[in-house]
Amino acid sequence: MTKTEFSDDLLTTAFPGILKNHPICTQSSHFVVPKDLVPAITHYIHTQPSLRGRLTLLWACDYRPVRETYGLYYLFTLERSHHWVVLSTETAGTDRLFPSITPHLHAAQWYEREIRDMFGLIPQGHPDLRRLVRHEHWRKGTHPLRKDFSWDATLGRQQGEHHFRHIEGEGVFEVPVGPIHAGIIESGHFRFSVAGEPIMQLELRHFWKHRGVEKLFEQQLLIEAVPLAERVSGDTTVGHALTYCQAVEALLHLEVPRRAKYLRALFLELERLYNHLGDIGAMCNDTAYALAHAHCGRMKEQIMQLNDRFTGSRFLRGVIQVGGVTRDIENTQLTKIVEELNQIQQDFSEVEAIILGNASLTDRLETTGILNEQTAWDHAVIGIVGRASGMNYDLRRDRPFAAYDELPVNVALYRYGDARARLRVRGDEIHESIRLIREMRDKIPGGPIADQPSSSPNPGDWTLAAVEGWRGEILYMVMAGEDGRIHRCKVRDPSFVNWPAIQWAVLGNIIPDFPLINKSFNLSYAGNDL
Amino acid sequence: MFRIIKKSLKIGVVTGRYQKADRAAVPVPTEAKDKTRPFKRSLAIREVDTGSCNACEMEMNALLNPVYDAERFGIHIAASPRHADALVVTGPVTVNMERALKDVHRQTPDPKIVIALGDCAINCGLFKGSYAVTGPVDRHIPVDVRIAGCPPRPAEILEALSELRGNG
Incomplete structure (x- = not known):
C-alpha cells in the first residue's frame, strides 16, 4: 500500500461521509466534505499521529454569479510523506456562516479573519473577530474579493478605532x-x-500596505500576470514569479524544457544568496557589530551586481516567464558565475569565522527570541524560521520542483529556535546554495529555454503550486476564468504564516532586543499585506 | 583580532566599485535645487513606505553599504521625520497609509523637500486603479523630485541626490 492510499483510507474509514475527488496535482488527494464536518476532520488530520497534517493554506473562492455558492478550501501537508490533502466544502450564497477551526488549530487564525474581511463570510466560533486586512476606517460591508465588488471602486471612510488587547496593572x-x-x-x-x-x-x-494584489490578479490574463507576481514582494521576485508560472504551466499542461528548469533553480539560489547575506549583515548591525554588517553588505552588493550583469536586473526581474525563462545563461557565463561565487564563498567563510568567533555577538544572539518547537508546530511555522526551530521542511527536498529532482539538497536544521540558530541556518544555506550552483554547472543540459503555450485552460480549472523561496514556502492557487483570464489567485507568502509566531518569540525578551528578533525573522510586510 | 585586521587589509577599499549612472536620466528641477540650498552639503532623509513591494527599500538600504556609502556625500537617514530635511516616499499610497503619510509630512519641519522614489510613487505602476490604492504621492503631498525606475538602481538614486545638492 502506498503512502497516499494509506492516508486516504484512514480518512475515508474515519469519516464515511466524505467524498474522494480527482487530485488537483501530483502527490495530493482531494476530498469534498460537508461543511459541518470540517472542524472534526481538520482536527483529526492535525492530531492523528500517523498523519500529523500541518495547515498549509486556507482560502475561499466566490463562485457567484455562476453558482450561488462560496467555496472553502483547506490544504494540509502530511508530516512524513509531504503529501497534500485538500478538503473542500461549500457554503450557499445567502448563508454567510462557516464553522471556525481556529479553536483547535491555531494556525488558521489569520486565514479565517482574512476570509471574513475579503469575502464577508463569518467563521463561527472564532475567538477573535476583529478586522485584519480592512482597517477600521473601511466602511462596513466592504468585501473586496466578492465578485460583485468592482476592482477600481473608491472606498469610503468611516470613524473607527482598532481595539488592542490591554494588560492592566501597576507599572x-x-x-x-x-x-x-x-x-x-x-x-x-x-x-x-x-x-x-x-x-x-x-x-x-499589519496590512497597512494592502494594495489589493489578489483582486488585481483577477483583472489579468493568465499568461500576462508574471510582472504582478514579481511585485508581490520585491526581495522574493524570482520566488513569486516562479510559483505563479508553475501554477499556470500546470493549468496549460505546458512542459518546461530541462535547461529552463536548471536556470530557474539557478536564479532562485542567487536570490537566496543575496538575501541571506544581507540578513546576516543586518542581524550583526542590530547587535551594533558594524564591521560584519559592512562585509556582508559588500558581498550582497557583489551578487546583486552579478545579477545585473548577467540578466539586466539586480532583482532578477523579467527573467522568468510562463513556459520557461527569458534569458539564457550560456555555459561559459555559468562558469564565470561559479568562479565568482567560489571567491564569495571563500570570502564569506572568513567573515563567518569572525562572526561566530565573536563572544559579545554570540552573547546577544544566544537565547534571544526563542521560538520553541511546540509553538512553531502550533503556528505551522515554515522556512528559515521553522528550520531554526526544528521544523524539518524544505520543498526543494520534500516536493521537488524546477531541477531539484536532480539536485539533492542538504537541509540546514537547528533545534534551539533562537536568533543564533536562525543566523546559523542562513549561513549553512549560503554554502549549500553555492554548492548547488556548482552542481548545476556540471549537470545542466543543452536545449531550448522556453516552450510556447498552445492550449487554453477550461474555466473553473484550478491548481496549486509551491516553491521554496529564500524565506520559506510560497504557495499560489490559480483558478482559470473565462477567455484565459484569472478567476481567483490566492497568494501566500511565508511571511503571512510566520508573522503571528513572532508575537510568541519575543515574550520575556527586552524591547531593545526586538529589532534583532524581528531582523532574525526578516519577514516581508508587502508579501503579507498583499 | 589579527583575523579581523587581516580581512580588512585583504579586502581594501570597495567604495565606488559600481557602474556610474547616466546623469541625463535623472533631471532634477531647478526649483528643487533652490529648495535644498538651506541644507548646504548635508541631507537628512526620512524614508516612508506607503505600499511599495520593498525593492525600493532594499535599494535605499544599499546606498548605505560600503560600495555606495552615501554618507560620504553627507546623506544620512534620520530616525524621525522631525529630524529630516527630505522625505523619500516609495510605493503607491494605499488606503491604509494615506493618513500616516499626511501626518509624517506635517511633522517634517520646514524647509523640506519630498522625493518620490520609484515608478509606483510617481504613477502607481502596476497598482494603478486598485480599490486599495488612493493614488500617486503627489495627489496627497507636493512632490519636488521624481526618481523613476522599478526599482531605480542605487547609482541612479545617488546621482539624483548628488545633483539635487548641486555637487553631482
Whole structure:
C-alpha cells in the first residue's frame, strides 16, 4: 500500500461521509466534505499521529454569479510523506456562516479573519473577530474579493478605532511602534505591553500596505500576470514569479524544457544568496557589530551586481516567464558565475569565522527570541524560521520542483529556535546554495529555454503550486476564468504564516532586543499585506 | 583580532566599485535645487513606505553599504521625520497609509523637500486603479523630485541626490 492510499483510507474509514475527488496535482488527494464536518476532520488530520497534517493554506473562492455558492478550501501537508490533502466544502450564497477551526488549530487564525474581511463570510466560533486586512476606517460591508465588488471602486471612510488587547496593572505600560519606524523598513505597527524591560505581550497590527494584489490578479490574463507576481514582494521576485508560472504551466499542461528548469533553480539560489547575506549583515548591525554588517553588505552588493550583469536586473526581474525563462545563461557565463561565487564563498567563510568567533555577538544572539518547537508546530511555522526551530521542511527536498529532482539538497536544521540558530541556518544555506550552483554547472543540459503555450485552460480549472523561496514556502492557487483570464489567485507568502509566531518569540525578551528578533525573522510586510 | 585586521587589509577599499549612472536620466528641477540650498552639503532623509513591494527599500538600504556609502556625500537617514530635511516616499499610497503619510509630512519641519522614489510613487505602476490604492504621492503631498525606475538602481538614486545638492 502506498503512502497516499494509506492516508486516504484512514480518512475515508474515519469519516464515511466524505467524498474522494480527482487530485488537483501530483502527490495530493482531494476530498469534498460537508461543511459541518470540517472542524472534526481538520482536527483529526492535525492530531492523528500517523498523519500529523500541518495547515498549509486556507482560502475561499466566490463562485457567484455562476453558482450561488462560496467555496472553502483547506490544504494540509502530511508530516512524513509531504503529501497534500485538500478538503473542500461549500457554503450557499445567502448563508454567510462557516464553522471556525481556529479553536483547535491555531494556525488558521489569520486565514479565517482574512476570509471574513475579503469575502464577508463569518467563521463561527472564532475567538477573535476583529478586522485584519480592512482597517477600521473601511466602511462596513466592504468585501473586496466578492465578485460583485468592482476592482477600481473608491472606498469610503468611516470613524473607527482598532481595539488592542490591554494588560492592566501597576507599572504596566504600552509602547506603540509604527506604522512608520526608524530605519529604512516597511510599514507595520507593533504594540508592546511591558512591565519594566521585559515584554509581556506583543500585538501586531499589519496590512497597512494592502494594495489589493489578489483582486488585481483577477483583472489579468493568465499568461500576462508574471510582472504582478514579481511585485508581490520585491526581495522574493524570482520566488513569486516562479510559483505563479508553475501554477499556470500546470493549468496549460505546458512542459518546461530541462535547461529552463536548471536556470530557474539557478536564479532562485542567487536570490537566496543575496538575501541571506544581507540578513546576516543586518542581524550583526542590530547587535551594533558594524564591521560584519559592512562585509556582508559588500558581498550582497557583489551578487546583486552579478545579477545585473548577467540578466539586466539586480532583482532578477523579467527573467522568468510562463513556459520557461527569458534569458539564457550560456555555459561559459555559468562558469564565470561559479568562479565568482567560489571567491564569495571563500570570502564569506572568513567573515563567518569572525562572526561566530565573536563572544559579545554570540552573547546577544544566544537565547534571544526563542521560538520553541511546540509553538512553531502550533503556528505551522515554515522556512528559515521553522528550520531554526526544528521544523524539518524544505520543498526543494520534500516536493521537488524546477531541477531539484536532480539536485539533492542538504537541509540546514537547528533545534534551539533562537536568533543564533536562525543566523546559523542562513549561513549553512549560503554554502549549500553555492554548492548547488556548482552542481548545476556540471549537470545542466543543452536545449531550448522556453516552450510556447498552445492550449487554453477550461474555466473553473484550478491548481496549486509551491516553491521554496529564500524565506520559506510560497504557495499560489490559480483558478482559470473565462477567455484565459484569472478567476481567483490566492497568494501566500511565508511571511503571512510566520508573522503571528513572532508575537510568541519575543515574550520575556527586552524591547531593545526586538529589532534583532524581528531582523532574525526578516519577514516581508508587502508579501503579507498583499 | 589579527583575523579581523587581516580581512580588512585583504579586502581594501570597495567604495565606488559600481557602474556610474547616466546623469541625463535623472533631471532634477531647478526649483528643487533652490529648495535644498538651506541644507548646504548635508541631507537628512526620512524614508516612508506607503505600499511599495520593498525593492525600493532594499535599494535605499544599499546606498548605505560600503560600495555606495552615501554618507560620504553627507546623506544620512534620520530616525524621525522631525529630524529630516527630505522625505523619500516609495510605493503607491494605499488606503491604509494615506493618513500616516499626511501626518509624517506635517511633522517634517520646514524647509523640506519630498522625493518620490520609484515608478509606483510617481504613477502607481502596476497598482494603478486598485480599490486599495488612493493614488500617486503627489495627489496627497507636493512632490519636488521624481526618481523613476522599478526599482531605480542605487547609482541612479545617488546621482539624483548628488545633483539635487548641486555637487553631482
